[in-house]
Amino acid sequence: MPAEDVHPVAPQCGDCPIRHRAVCARCEADELDLLEESKYYRSFEAGQTVIWSGDRMDFVASVVSGIATLTQTLEDGRTQMVGLLLPSDFVGRPGRETAAYNVTATTDIVMCCFRKKPFEEIMLRTPHIAQRLLEMTLDELDAAREWMLLLGRKTAREKIASLLAIVARRDAAIHLRYPEGTMTFDLPLTREAMADYLGLTLETVSRQISALKRDGVIELEGKRHVTVPDFDRLMSEAGDDSDGGFLP
Amino acid sequence: MPAEDVHPVAPQCGDCPIRHRAVCARCEADELDLLEESKYYRSFEAGQTVIWSGDRMDFVASVVSGIATLTQTLEDGRTQMVGLLLPSDFVGRPGRETAAYNVTATTDIVMCCFRKKPFEEIMLRTPHIAQRLLEMTLDELDAAREWMLLLGRKTAREKIASLLAIVARRDAAIHLRYPEGTMTFDLPLTREAMADYLGLTLETVSRQISALKRDGVIELEGKRHVTVPDFDRLMSEAGDDSDGGFLP
DNA sequence: ACAGAACCTTGACCCAAATCAAAGAAATCA
DNA sequence: TGATTTCTTTGATTTGGGTCAAGGTTCTGT
Structure with a gap:
C-alpha cells in the first residue's frame, strides 16, 4: 500500500463532516455523493445504550463527538470493556447482520451513521475505502492485542x-x-x-x-x-x- | 458484501496450495499467476522463532501445517500470547514494515509466504482480496475481544x-x-x-x-x-x- | 538401556486484588 | 434549600492465584 494511495487525515476532507477517514478523505465526487445520500446523524445522552449485543444493526457509524464504549458480559454480569470509541473512531462491521457488543454512550455523543447496504456497495466499488477500512481494522487489532498484554500480565x-x-x-x-x-x-x-x-x-x-x-x-x-x-x-x-x- | 462475491473456502482452490482464502479461492487466472510468482515456502522446527517483534518483515504468509503463536512481552520478561496461528491462518500486515509480535513455531510448521510488495500491488488491483482480508481481520478482532473478556474477567x-x-x-x-x-x-x-x-x-x-x-x-x-x-x-x-x- | 533435559505435577506459603462495609463528595432534583 | 441519587474513597477481611520448592514423567540422544 504505497503512501500516496493512503487517505490523509479527516480534517483535510473539505466539507464532508464525517471524521471517519476511510469515508472522508480524498473522496472522489461520485463516491462522496453516494455516501451523502445514505448518511444521517444520531445523538445519544450519557448513559444511553446505542445498541445491544445481538440486536440487528443495519448501519455503520463513526463518532463525531463524545465517547462510547464496547462491552461484553458473561451471563452472571461480569463485564469487560473491549473497545473505547473516541471521536473519529469507527464502529460496525460490513458483512454482519447483528451487533457483537453492547455499545454505550459514556458522555453525550453524536454519531454519523451510514446505512449498511449502500456503504457495502460503495466499498465493493471503491478499493480506497475497503483498504482504508482494512488499515483501521488492523490498527484496532493491534490495540486489542496490546490490551491483551495489559489484561493478562x-x-x-x-x-x-x-x-x-x-x-x-x-x-x-x-x-x-x-x-x-x-x-x-x-x-x-x-x-x-x-x-x-x-x-x-x-x-x-x-x-x-x-x-x-x-x-x-x-x-x-x-x-x-x-x-x-x-x-x-x-x-x-x-x-x-x-x-x-x-x-x- | 453479497454472498456470491465472497470467496469460498480454500479446498475449492484447485492446485493453489495456500489455505489462505483471500488469496486462493476463486482466483482469476491473472491474479493467480501473479501470486504464484511471488510465492515461496518456509518451514520451521518446533521451538524456532519465525520472526522477532521489531524485525523487518517483507512478507505475509499463511500457515499450511503446524502451529505458531504470536506473543508480546514486557521488558522484565512477562509474556502474553496474543494470537494462535493454526493451519489456514494468516499472518503479516500489508502496509507495515516491521513485525509487531514475536512469531514462534510451537510445532514443526510450514508457511506459505508472499513477498509483501507484489502482494500489496495485487491487493490494490483486486478488490476481492482486500475485502476477504478485511473480513478475516474483523474475525481476528472479534476473537481478540473475546479473549479480552477471558483475560479480564x-x-x-x-x-x-x-x-x-x-x-x-x-x-x-x-x-x-x-x-x-x-x-x-x-x-x-x-x-x-x-x-x-x-x-x-x-x-x-x-x-x-x-x-x-x-x-x-x-x-x-x-x-x-x-x-x-x-x-x-x-x-x-x-x-x-x-x-x-x-x-x- | 541409561543419562540428561525438558516438561509436568503437587505441596506449602504468601500476597495482590477481590469482597464486604461504611461513609464522604458531587451532581441532580424537588 | 435540603433531599436523593450517583459517584468515589477508604478500611477491614478474605481469597484466588502467584511464588517457591521438591519430585515425578516423558522424551531425546548416545
Whole structure:
C-alpha cells in the first residue's frame, strides 16, 4: 500500500463532516455523493445504550463527538470493556447482520451513521475505502492485542498508568498542548468504567489512582481532571518501554 | 458484501496450495499467476522463532501445517500470547514494515509466504482480496475481544475450560468426528504456552487441568491427549453461554 | 538401556486484588 | 434549600492465584 494511495487525515476532507477517514478523505465526487445520500446523524445522552449485543444493526457509524464504549458480559454480569470509541473512531462491521457488543454512550455523543447496504456497495466499488477500512481494522487489532498484554500480565498500578497514558496521548494528539512534558486532561470515564476496561474492581481503581497521586505521578483536581507532571515517569509506571511511536 | 462475491473456502482452490482464502479461492487466472510468482515456502522446527517483534518483515504468509503463536512481552520478561496461528491462518500486515509480535513455531510448521510488495500491488488491483482480508481481520478482532473478556474477567478454571473448548472446536471443524458429544484431541501447547495464552502461571494451568480431570469434565491420556465426554458440560465450565455459532 | 533435559505435577506459603462495609463528595432534583 | 441519587474513597477481611520448592514423567540422544 504505497503512501500516496493512503487517505490523509479527516480534517483535510473539505466539507464532508464525517471524521471517519476511510469515508472522508480524498473522496472522489461520485463516491462522496453516494455516501451523502445514505448518511444521517444520531445523538445519544450519557448513559444511553446505542445498541445491544445481538440486536440487528443495519448501519455503520463513526463518532463525531463524545465517547462510547464496547462491552461484553458473561451471563452472571461480569463485564469487560473491549473497545473505547473516541471521536473519529469507527464502529460496525460490513458483512454482519447483528451487533457483537453492547455499545454505550459514556458522555453525550453524536454519531454519523451510514446505512449498511449502500456503504457495502460503495466499498465493493471503491478499493480506497475497503483498504482504508482494512488499515483501521488492523490498527484496532493491534490495540486489542496490546490490551491483551495489559489484561493478562500487568499489575493494577501498571494498568491504571497505561490507561492514563493512553487517554493523555489521545488528548495530546487532538489538542497539541504539552509544554515540556506536562499534560492535562479530563478522564472521560467513571471509576467503574475504568475498572471494566482494566479487568479490575472499581475499588482497586480508586485505590491505585490515590496511590499514583500520593507518589506524585499524577495530580488530581476534583475526581476527573488529571495533570501529568512527567509523562516519561507515567510511561515507566505503565510497564512497557515503547510508546507505540505515537508522540512526536 | 453479497454472498456470491465472497470467496469460498480454500479446498475449492484447485492446485493453489495456500489455505489462505483471500488469496486462493476463486482466483482469476491473472491474479493467480501473479501470486504464484511471488510465492515461496518456509518451514520451521518446533521451538524456532519465525520472526522477532521489531524485525523487518517483507512478507505475509499463511500457515499450511503446524502451529505458531504470536506473543508480546514486557521488558522484565512477562509474556502474553496474543494470537494462535493454526493451519489456514494468516499472518503479516500489508502496509507495515516491521513485525509487531514475536512469531514462534510451537510445532514443526510450514508457511506459505508472499513477498509483501507484489502482494500489496495485487491487493490494490483486486478488490476481492482486500475485502476477504478485511473480513478475516474483523474475525481476528472479534476473537481478540473475546479473549479480552477471558483475560479480564474469567477465573482460572473458566480460562482453561475456554481454551479446551476452542481447541476442541477447531479440531472438530477439521476432523468432523464427535460421536454423541464426545470429543478427543491433542493439546498442541505446553502448559507454559497455555499459561501465556491465558494470563496464568504454568502451575495454575496444571492444577486446574488436574481439577477438571478430577471432576470428570475431561479425561487425560498422557499429558496432551484429551477426551471431552460432554462438550456442553465443558462449555458451561467455560462461563459463556454462546458457542459463537461455530458448531453445527 | 541409561543419562540428561525438558516438561509436568503437587505441596506449602504468601500476597495482590477481590469482597464486604461504611461513609464522604458531587451532581441532580424537588 | 435540603433531599436523593450517583459517584468515589477508604478500611477491614478474605481469597484466588502467584511464588517457591521438591519430585515425578516423558522424551531425546548416545
